[in-house]
Amino acid sequence: MTSRIYVALDTTDLAQAKSIATRVRHHVGGIKLGLEFFCAHGQHGVHEMAQLGLPIFLDLKLHDIPNTVAKAVRALAPLEPAILTVHASGGRAMLEDAKAAAPLNTKVVAVTMLTSLDASDLTATGVQGTPHDQVVRLAALARESGVDGIVCSGAEVAAAKAAWPKGFFVVPGVRPADGHHGDQKRVVTPRAAVDAGASILVIGRPITQAEDPDAAARAISGTL
Ligand SMILES: O=c1ccn([C@@H]2O[C@H](COP(=O)(O)O)[C@@H](O)[C@H]2O)c(=O)[nH]1
Numbered sequence: 133m134t135s136r137i138y139v140a141l142d143t144t145d146l147a148q149a150k151s152i153a154t155r156v157r158h159h160v161g162g163i164k165l166g167l168e169f170f171c172a173h174g175q176h177g178v179h180e181m182a183q184l185g186l187p188i189f190l191d192l193k194l195h196d197i198p199n200t201v202a203k204a205v206r207a208l209a210p211l212e213p214a215i216l217t218v219h220a221s222g223g224r225a226m227l228e229d230a231k232a233a234a235p236l237n238t239k240v241v242a243v244t245m246l247t248s249l250d251a252s253d254l255t256a257t258g259v260q261g262t263p264h265d266q267v268v269r270l271a272a273l274a275r276e277s278g279v280d281g282i283v284c285s286g287a288e289v290a291a292a293k294a295a296w297p298k299g300f301f302v303v304p305g306v307r308p309a310d311g312h313h314g315d316q317k318r319v320v321t322p323r324a325a326v327d328a329g330a331s332i333l334v335i336g337r338p339i340t341q342a343e344d345p346d347a348a349a350r351a352i353s354g355t356l
Pocket of ligand 1: 140142166191243245246247248283284304305306314316334335336337338
């Protein structure tokens with residue numbers, strides 16, 4: 133079975149990204165490239181990484197007016213990413229237009245509440261309710277807008293999936309039981325995320341910063 137792990141290659145160093153991806157390729161199901169990598173290497177860098185033959189998750193978290201996001205999605209279309217992110221809080225029209233502009237085989241997933249935020253961060257942004265409420269609310273908006281799924285933490289994925297059984301659920305903020313959380317606040321273990329209904333897990337530093345990324349990816353994979 134294909135691994136549910138997408139390794140987040142958050143680096144500006146193309147050679148390092150290639151080297152880590154090559155080392156972990158047998159224990160992951162795909163590569164996640166985000167803002168750091170894309171700002172440094174753009175579409176050329178994505179093409180280079182795609183040569184490794186693993187599915188590409190382009191995590192650009194697009195968030196702007198509908199016209200701008202749709203045109204950005206169209207500009208990214210030649211890359212044919214397996215997965216592309218937009219922010220759910222961009223609203224219904226933005227989500228609809230992003231999905232309409234994406235290639236047929238690209239899953240458009242909407243980021244609900246970043247895993248680096250907790251309840252007090254949410255309150256500070258002026259949003260009423262708990263992280264759970266916010267994720268469930270934005271998951272409903274994403275489903276009604278016709279995108280393919282959402283990004284949320286492992287703490288909310290079971291509730292989101294109960295309301296959207298056919299949705300695609302991306303869970304970052306994943307740490308092995310003894311793992312360092314860093315800037316992540318809503319964290320679960322890989323096993324707990326899968327048990328709760330995650331379709332895929334996004335895992336960066338626990339693999340990329342490990343002394344032996346291959347062994348780290350293999351160890352995490354072995355818990356799933
Ligand atoms: O809510 C979110 C959305 C995206 N991310 C991204 O996932 C990885 C996580 O990296 P770690 O090193 O495992 O913390 C990173 O690329 C984020 O941009 C997220 O963490 N939370």
